[in-house]
Amino acid sequence: MVLSHANSITRGDSVASTFASRYVREQLPRYRMPERSIPREAAYQIINDELMLDGNPRLNLASFVTTWMEPECDKLIMGSINKNYVDMDEYPVTTELQNRCVNMIAHLFNAPIKEDETAIGVGTVGSSEAIMLAGLAFKRKWQNKRKEQGKPCDKPNIVTGANVQVCWEKFARYFEVELKEVKLSEGYYVMDPVKAVEMVDENTICVAAILGSTLTGEFEDVKLLNDLLTEKNKETGWDVPIHVDAASGGFIAPFLYPELEWDFRLPLVKSINVSGHKYGLVYAGVGWVIWRSKEDLPEELIFHINYLGTDQPTFTLNFSKGSSQIIAQYYQLIRLGFEGYKNIMENCKENAAILREGVAATGRFDVLSKETGVPLVAFSLKDSSGFTVFDISENLRRFGWIVPAYTMPADAEHVAVLRVVIREDFSRSLSERLVSDILKILRELDARATHAVRVSSTTAAQSGDGIVAKKSVLEIEREVAARWKDAVDKKKTGVC
Structure with missing residues (x-):
């Protein structure tokens, strides 16, 4: 949820629409409910006009979230948009479909399920909720064990890398768990398993490994973490488990890297979350958390309700949510099956390789992302003296592209990068076009930087003590902008 802030930049606090004026002759209040109703056509037109200023989701290369699905699936979504998922007794088939999804994903992650057993898991609104639920299960299980041993249980902690998504920080703050982060270093932007295990103590409820870092797409070495943590548990008598945050990589690794051991094949991995709305190829609003066994999900966290018809177990942070x-x-x-997902992931990987080659061929960037991992390309400028990746990101919006620029976390903050996420709907032709637009921007920024240096050298100011002090590029840009504004303000007639 984004906190809202009132920001009125038009005349008054009202909303107007050109076409809707055929139906509505009065402006609508922006931050208050209008007194009277308006025609549905007018309401649609007003909202549609404003939404045109949003970015194009297909060109939003900042997001891992799916932006295209087949028309047949769109029909299913619209046909079930009025179903409340929590009404399990009223919509038993929808509940059954969720259970099928949980079992399919659990088998995909090699959960040790016997023939007469069903998988333990739940659908969520995304990986953030899934991580909260998994974290609560670890915390409660740790607390129960500490109480049995007669030991204090008021200072739980989780060990992660500094590259974790913000939802881990939310969990730690909301549920009063200390977050112990392994710092990054230049050239190594994932959690170091050796350092992580060194930070584990008797109050550690779990170690969280990331299968697909948000920063560079890299997979962390869960196998090494499992081996090192197993040794430490034997030495200390502790039983510290592992959670795998596979929000991005959970629907990639099984299809592209089936031999990679990161899932329930490793005995210390007790739960895994994955985002269905990322490489699970579903629109925003669905995630999954799977537990290794019933013993890993404390029974006291599961609620049972009966006022909707029959006894219904529920373990979610929210209650009502859509079924779509x-x-x-x-x-x-x-629809896709194993073969279909594999084909799509291979195509994404190939398109990422093409973009990586194109970016590297410019000679202006260092590619920081690895070939193995989530199909994305993260790259930094070799020389940021004339302009920065933030300037490139801003200029790319002129062409419709939304490409984020950001700095790395603690101990690597001086590294600033651009990141392009390759989704199913990002084609090779779009990749080639993006590289072409980046080259155009580089030439423009080069020319602007050169011009700024020339202007700076010819407009050097003489200080009072006779020392020549050159104006900075920013000072010159502000001075030029101010002069142009003054000239426009004085202009009364003619074309502007």
Whole structure:
């Protein structure tokens, strides 16, 4: 949820629409409910006009979230948009589809499920909720064990890398768990398993490993973490488990890197979360958390309700939510199958390789992302003296591209990068076009930087003591802008 701030930059605090004026002759209040109703056509036109100023989701290369699905799935989504998922007794088939998804994903992650058993897991609104639920399970299980041993249980902690997504910080702050972060270093932007295990103590409820870092897409070495933590548990008598945050990589690794051991094949991995709305290929609003066994999910965290018809177990942070994304996930799983997902992930990987080659061929960037991992390309400028990656990011918006620029976390803050996420709907032609637009921007920024240096040298100011002090580029830009503004303000007639 984004905190809202009132920001009125038009005349008054009202909303107007050109076409809607055929129906509405009065301006609507912006931050207050209008007194009277308006025609549905007018309401649609007003909102549609404002939404045109949003970016194009297909060109939003900042996001891992799916922006395209097949028309048949769109129909299923619209047909079930009025179903409340929590009403399990009223919508038993929807509940069954969720259970099928949980079991399919659990088998994909090699959960040790016997023939007469069903998988333990739940659908969520995304990986953030999934991580909260998994974290609560670890915390409660740790607390119960500490109470049995007669030891204090008021200072739990989680060990992660500094590259974790912000939802881990939210969990730690909301549920009063200390977050112990392994710092990054230049050239190594994932959690170091050796350093992570060194930070583990008797109050550690779990170590969180990331399968697909948000920063560079790299997979952390869960196998090494499991081996090192197993040794430490034997030495200390502790039983510290592992959670794998596979929000981005959970629907990639099984298809592209089946031999990679990161999931329930490792005995210390007790739970895994994955985002269905990322490489699970579903629109925003669905995630999954899977537990290794019933013993890893404390029974006291599961609530039972009966006022909607029958006894219904529930373990979620929210209550009501739509059924559409659950149904859409089931559609993708049976529509694509293992073969379909593999083909799509291979195509994404190939398109990422093409973009990586194009970016590297400019000679202006260092590519920081690895070839193995989430299909994305993260790259930094070799020389930032004339302009920065933030300037490139801002200029790319002129062409419709939304490409984020950001600095790395603690101990690597001086490294600033651009990141392009390759999704199913990002084609090779778009990749080539993006590189072409980046080259255009580089030439423009080069010319602007050169011009600024020339202007700076010819407009050097003489100080009072006779020392020549050159104006900075920023000072010159502000001075030029001020002069142009003054000239425009004085202009009364003619074309502007």
